[in-house]
Amino acid sequence: MGDIESASEKLKSITTEISSVVIDKQEIVKDILATMISGGHILLEDVPGVAKTLTARLISQAMNMKFSRIQFTPDLLPSDITGMNIYDRNTSSFRFVRGPVFTNILLADEINRAPPKTQSALLEAMQEYQVTVDGNSMPLEKPFMVIATQNPIEFEGTYPLPEAQLDRFLSKISFGYPTFTGEVGMLKNRITNMSDNYTVKRVIDAEEFMKIQDTLERIHVDDVILEYIVKIVNSTRKNPQVILGSSPRGSLAMMKLSRSFALIDGRDYVLPDDVKKSARISLPHRIMLKTEAMLRNIKKEDVVEEIVEKMVPVPKI
Numbered sequence: 001m002g003d004i005e006s007a008s009e010k011l012k013s014i015t016t017e018i019s020s021v022v023i024d025k026q027e028i029v030k031d032i033l034a035t036m037i038s039g040g041h042i043l044l045e046d047v048p049g050v051a052k053t054l055t056a057r058l059i060s061q062a063m064n065m066k067f068s069r070i071q072f073t074p075d076l077l078p079s080d081i082t083g084m085n086i087y088d089r090n091t092s093s094f095r096f097v098r099g100p101v102f103t104n105i106l107l108a109d110e111i112n113r114a115p116p117k118t119q120s121a122l123l124e125a126m127q128e129y130q131v132t133v134d135g136n137s138m139p140l141e142k143p144f145m146v147i148a149t150q151n152p153i154e155f156e157g158t159y160p161l162p163e164a165q166l167d168r169f170l171s172k173i174s175f176g177y178p179t180f181t182g183e184v185g186m187l188k189n190r191i192t193n194m195s196d197n198y199t200v201k202r203v204i205d206a207e208e209f210m211k212i213q214d215t216l217e218r219i220h221v222d223d224v225i226l227e228y229i230v231k232i233v234n235s236t237r238k239n240p241q242v243i244l245g246s247s248p249r250g251s252l253a254m255m256k257l258s259r260s261f262a263l264i265d266g267r268d269y270v271l272p273d274d275v276k277k278s279a280r281i282s283l284p285h286r287i288m289l290k291t292e293a294m295l296r297n298i299k300k301e302d303v304v305e306e307i308v309e310k311m312v313p314v315p316k317i
Contacts, residue, residue: 004219007212008266010204011037014062015264017200021058022051023189024182031173031281032059032147034260037213040170040253041126041146043111043161043285050175052149056107058198059147064205065104066141072114078121082131096133101125104141104206108148112158119165122146126168143210163288170253172285174301212263219259220269224315228272229254232279235307236287241298244288253282272314279308 011033019026032055035042044052053069060067070081083099100106101122111119125131126146130139148169151158166172178186190196204212229251237245257278258270265274284300293303 003215004263004268005266007215007263010208010212011264013203014059017062017203018055018058021189021198021200022055023185024178025051025055025175028173028175029055029059030261030264031171031277034257034264034278035171035173035281036145037209037216037263038170038253038256038260039143039213040256041168042148043166043169043172044147044149044175045152045172046175047177048151050177052175053107053109054198055175056105056147056149058200060105062200062203063105063209064202065143065209066206067105067107068100068103069107069109070100071109072111072118074113074115076114076118078118079133081118081121082125082133085134096136096138099131101131102140104143104145106144106146108146110150111148112150112161115159116162119159119161122148123165123168126165143206143213166285167247167249169285171257171281173281216256216259216263218268219262221255221259222270222317224317225258225270225272225275226255228275228312228315229258231312232275232307233283235311236283236304239303239307239311241290241293241303242287243290246283246286250283250286253286254278257282271317276308279304 014033015026015029018029022029032042036059044056046052057067070076079099081099081101083097083102085094085096087093088095108122125140125144129142129144130137132138150161233246233248233251233254236242236250239245254275258274261274261277262268262270280301283304287300287303289298289300289303
């Protein structure tokens with residue numbers, strides 16, 4: 001339990017640091033950290049101005065990791081992400097200039113403002129942890145994570161992410177507007193900081209982060225919990241409002257996230273509540289609703305919530 005308790009304390013310290021700036025979003029920060037220590041990529045979706053980009057930057061500071069940001073625009077090229085070979089006159093040869101993808105944490109800001117061809121440039125990096133340029137494959141640094149932000153597709157000038165790329169994100173998280181008290185706290189925080197440039201203390205580094213990831217393998221998952229996970233995923237495939245349910249990748253995502261939530265709480269075993277938390281951020285973007293459901297303004301999150309709270313019984317541990 002020593003390593004687990006130590007990892008839990010460090011993760012809670014990171015949460016405290018971030019929450020001192022991003023007011024009223026402690027649970028959101030935990031969701032992001034759970035995804036990161038699970039080795040997954042994160043899609044942050046919400047309207048502009050709710051601290052998505054700020055949160056990603058502060059997390060990289062708290063973890064003392066290399067951080068790169070790409071502002072996705074309609075004219076962004078795949079080579080702007082991966083890098084390119086440039087002819088060097090001094091050596092009469094080509095040399096590779098690395099793109100911003102060669103980092104620890106890559107912030108893909110407003111990813112759905114770039115066309116699908118450019119969006120797909122991230123696919124190999126997110127799945128294979130390497131990039132291929134002119135036939136040469138180059139591994140990325142470890143750890144490597146993509147935190148992508150996007151505005152809702154109803155906004156003009158955006159492109160829906162292809163299903164193949166959506167499935168590469170372990171979780172999809174929505175910030176939402178702050179509460180009244182939280183927004184007042186944000187204004188007070190700005191006055192105290194005397195600047196729009198916020199910083200947080202370093203809590204861990206990349207090496208410590210990977211050790212925390214290794215600790216996940218010590219989190220016990222009972223067979224009853226595994227069956228509970230599969231029952232939830234199976235329910236997405238049988239739901240009358242869903243045309244395409246979650247793939248087995250959704251089950252794996254839930255198991256990984258459940259372990260991470262247990263670790264954050266300092267436990268060496270997974271509880272049903274951990275599974276519920278994981279379902280809410282790992283399944284909605286993996287299902288497709290029927291047209292009649294969308295016409296009735298039913299959301300994917302509503303379907304998953306109904307499955308978790310009403311349709312699948314909670315097992316007794």
